[in-house]
Amino acid sequence: MKKAYNRLLWHLKELNKTLSNEPSYYSSKRLERLVLFISANIIVDIYVYKNIDKMSVSDVLLVFGAKMVYAGFQVKQIQKDLKNEEPKP
Secondary structure (H helix, E strand, O other), X not given: OHHHHHHHHHHHHHHHHHOOOOOOOOXXXXXXXXXXXXXXXXXXXXXXXXXXXXXXXXXXXXXXXXXXXXXXXXXXXXXXXXXXXXXXX
């Protein structure tokens, strides 16, 4: 139990460091993207849930397609960041 608590505490400290100038285990760009991606998905899912009886199949597919395009954009940005972070020989 104490080991799990210490592990959780370490992760929280590292997350806190991303908001400061200290070096952190986590990347602040990726955390920002994750938060934006999750919040956008939640907003779209709530909208679809509240309006599902008014939406046609094409509307649902349009929302799903938009979410997949956004997910593809995020993957592309992460790959671009990884390519820029690679050490040059």
